[in-house]
């Protein structure tokens with residue numbers, strides 16, 4: 001039995017994400033929660049002939065039912081960006097939404113894997129961590145900020161400039177830091193399989209990976225941000241967590257924004273390299289309890305060191321903002 005709950009299931013990301021989760025045959029129960037339209041989305045998806053039973057939950061009164069018994073909760077609830085907005089501009093609205101959903105999850109499914117999509121991820125993940133800690137149920141191994149879209153984009157964008165010589169499916173660019181413009185630090189020096197780039201290519205690619213989300217926000221012209229590519233990225237990350245948890249598969253590594261305390265062996269050494277930050281995005285090996293091992297940053301170029309230092313200063317404020325928000329409302 002493996003129950004997955006989607007909070008914000010009727011939204012731009014929520015609908016295609018729920019569709020992709022419906023196709024995941026490891027999931028036995030798919031609970032769709034939203035303030036609007038959840039029953040319609042659930043009725044539609046429930047006709048697809050895969051094993052999961054789809055149920056719907058509408059409005060805050062039904063949230064406990066959606067969460068009860070969940071093994072994994074994925075949250076794309078909240079408002080997306082419009083042209084000219086940064087992810088941080090969303091904090092005012094989304095911080096409260098995430099705090100309330102986290103409070104309910106800490107009560108009704110404290111052991112669930114929590115996958116946070118809602119922006120600003122650099123602050124919403126610390127919010128969830130702080131809420132769980134305040135309820136005495138915090139396990140840093142089980143709370144993840146979804147940064148998968150950054151590596152999905154990176155693999156594709158590299159292919160755009162190296163047409164014919166790289167495969168977007170198997171090309172992996174490690175990305176560290178966080179999930180917003182300057183905090184997104186692509187490590188092109190560590191791309192797998194190895195590729196050589198000119199400095200000009202590195203700078204152009206880095207910029208495009210950092211601001212790829214803006215391309216979509218601009219093209220949608222007020223109608224939101226990435227939804228379809230985000231749904232694919234979210235479903236990929238959920239599948240990785242589920243496969244490692246249910247089947248004991250080893251060697252599954254995905255990037256994610258996590259609390260470095262999740263890795264008792266490597267976490268402290270990594271923190272020492274990034275001015276003691278508590279949360280950071282890194283490639284993470286997943287296991288049956290969530291985070292198994294956080295990969296260290298490794299050896300990086302001078303250009304990447306420069307980017308990293310900018311990311312660290314910006315992240316410090318974003319993480320603290322999330323923590324302060326929860327502490328002020330306790």
Ligand code: NAI
Pocket residue numbers: 007008009010011012013014033034035036076077078079080081090094097116117118119120121146147148149150179224225226227230
């Ligand atoms: P959307 O507006 O299309 O959908 C959001 C859904 O959340 C709506 O159905 C709304 O009714 C629901 N909702 C709002 N408050 C809720 C609450 N308290 N409980 C349950 N549901 C609630 O927005 P979209 O495009 O799906 O984006 C959602 C979030 O994902 C945004 O914050 C966006 O910035 C973020 N995002 C994150 C990415 C990442 O890489 N981590 C990439 C793209 C977007």
